[in-house]
Amino acid sequence: MIFISILTLIVAKALPSLNNNISSISFTRISSIIFIYAGALSFNSLYIQSIGSGIGIYSGLFHITLVSQLMEFFLLIIGSLILIAWPLIQKNNSYKNINYSTDYSLIVLFSTLGASLLVSSSDLISMYLSIELQSFGLYVLSTLYRDSESSTSAGLKYFLLGGLSSCLILLGAGLVYAYTGLTNFESIYSLISVSEVNYIILGLSLGLIIIIVGFLFKIAAAPLHNWSPDVYDDTPTIVTIWLTIMPKISILILLLELHTQIGYIGGLNSLSISTTGYAELLNSISNISSSTTLGIDLVNPLTGILNLSKNTGIYISENSIYLLKNLLLISSLLSLIIGTVVGLAQNRIKRLLAYSTISHIGFILLALAINTEQSIDSLLFYIIQYTITNLNVFLIIIALSYLINNNSTVINKEDSIIALRDKFKVLQINEIKDIRYISELKGQFLSNPLLSLSLSICLFSMAGIPPLIGFFSKQFVLYSAVQSGYNFISIVAILVSVISASYYLKIIKVLHTENESSVELNIEESNNELNNTTSLDNNSNNNDLTLLTNFHSFLISTLTLTILLFILKPSLILNSTQLLSLSLFNF
Structure with missing residues (x-):
């Protein structure tokens, strides 16, 4: 559906007769309708009875599950x-006529198509092609505003480092194929379940670990996170929404598929085999009749091998650590600590939110590493609440940037009338600038109380303040961690949650602090005052016009109420995530 729609929109944009008659806003609205219709088709397929165990399509390249x-x-x-x-x-004729909305919607369709394919990938080939389709769209989105040096710099940095992570994924896939000759996930799972610890499994383990490292790089999990604060800060806020939400969801769902199916990579990680012991082990396995005397249990061969190792020179650690779980736990711990501690020193709002995202990734990876029904339930719930809260925060920041830069101007008391006129002209002809520094939000509670209150609620939810939805997501993850015996990392997660509340409170404090050094004048009032002293251009239709849409306001209010009133009706989301987690372990 999305692919056909992309081809249709490309043809419509290529034909001058259609491109001139369809505005850029119409392209955006058409793209949103395409998403809704494709989502309805995807939701309707959930009623297929056999989908519980999964349906393979396109010769096994993709595997559809609940x-x-x-x-x-x-x-x-x-x-x-x-x-x-x-x-x-609306752009005036004095600037380059670039339909940013049209380009944005088309690229978003490409990137979302890659994300949709990635969550259903069941083969190394489809996995790599999907992640690249998603990533190339994000690279272009980062440099969408070509007149901005910061946007171009961010896009270039994102492209280079994203290409590095893609090389890691491709290298890992190549190693897996070189050692096994397989690309299908189901075949790889079967090989792991029936094979003993040998060079094939060791090579397979190395390849899969490199693939996981590449994906951790793309979701900005520590210690592979250094690129994300710079890229998030320099890209336009409307693009930052996609960078913080869409690619992370698809990659995390793929990691969930890999981790739950493999369980652990490479089996036992401590293995020492002597030449005589290995030969004696092969002889004992080939001679089933002598397995009893050698201590090999046919029901549980691992126990027999452990007993055999004492006499044959083979040593296998009984308390061996699962490699994939270790990797995820280390990345989770570093993400929790770095995302919180480094975030305390930030004075730019998008950099702060980037480190906040790294901290949230730490909670998600912790739930993923535990790999129980309860932890997977908490992981899915955390992803949903993170998406809702993060989306609302950025929508509010965008709305505040429109209101601050377009509906009001900040002037000093000592400004002259000429200075007022110059500021007013610059405000009208320049493009809307994003909010970059936390200090720019100073005093917004007095001028925009509802938006400021909504932003405060979202930040309290991110900090884990009850009874907001963010509190329950962290509670579920920590409860599953304590139940599984991960006490140390649970204590660290609680401490960093308390510490992270300080930089969220810093933003809330700035919002509610009155700005005494300036006086805010409404554009309409300042325009009347300036008209009494000097003449301005009366043709306002030639100026840029930016409007905060009604749906934008409605969406902010709806998401805020969802965050605030989740406790009154939690069953809808909780029951869905619980059923999904059960389906992973029971089918």
Whole structure:
């Protein structure tokens, strides 16, 4: 559906007769309708009875399950909401006539198509092609505003480092194929379950670990996170929404598929084999009749091998650590610590939110590493609440940037009338600038109380303040960690949650602090005052016009109420995530 729609929109944009008659806003609205319709088709497929155990399509390249379909539906709905809330921008003739909205919607369709394919990937080939389709769209989105040096710099940095992570994924896939001759995930799972610890499994383990490292790089998990604060800060805020939400959901769902199916990579990680012991082990396995005397239990051969190792020179650690779980736990611990501690020193709001995202990734990876029904339930719930809260925060920041830069101007008391006129002209002809520093939000509670209150609620939810939805997501993850015996990392997660509340409170404090050094004047009032002293251009239609759409405001209010009133009706989300987690372990 999305692929056919992309081809249709490309043809419509290529034909001058259609391109001239369809505005850029219409392209954006059409794209959002495409997302809604594709999401409805994806949701309708959940009623297929056999989908519980999964349906293979395209010769096994993709595997449709309940989790993949529901998360694809979730992705498409989030994408449609962002596009519907796109601002109404009209460019005057004095600037380059670049339809940013049109380009944005087409690239978003490409990137979301890659994300939708990635959550259902069941082969190394489809996995790599899907992640590249998603990533190339994000690279272009980062450099969408070509007149901005910071946007171009961010896009170049994102492209280079994203290409490095893609090389790691491709290297890992190549190693897996070189050692096994397999690319299908189901075949790899079967090989792991029936093979003993040998060079094939060791090579397979190395390849899969490199693939996981590449994906951790792309979701900005510590210690592979250094690129994300710079890229998030320099890209336009409307693009940052996609960077913080869409690619992370698809990659995390793929990691969930790999981790739950493999369980652990490479089996036992401590192995020492002598030449005589290995030969004696082969002889003992080939001679089943002598297995009793050698201590090999046919029901549980691992126990027999452990007993055999004492006499044959083979040593296998009984308390061996699972490699994949270790990797995820280390990345989770570093993400929790770095995302919180480094975030305390930030004075730019998008850099702070980037480190906040790294901290949230730490909670998600912790739930993923535990790999129980309860932890997977908490992981899916955390992804949903993270998406809702993060989307609302950025939508509010975008709305505040429109209001601060377009509906009001900040002037000093000592400014002359000429200075007022110059500021007013610059405000009218320049493009809307993003909010970059936390100090720019100073005193917004007095001028925009509802938006400031909504932003405060979202930040309290991110900090884990009850009874907001963010509190329950962290509680579920920590409860599953304590139940599984991960006490140390649970204590660290609690401490960093308390510490992270300080930099969220810093933003809230700035919002509610009165700005005494300036006086805010409404554009309409300042325009009347300036008209009494000097003449301005009366043709306002030639100026840029940016409007905060009604749906943008409605979406912010709806998401805020969802965060605030989740405790009154929690069963809808909780029951869905619980059923999905059960489906992973029971089918």
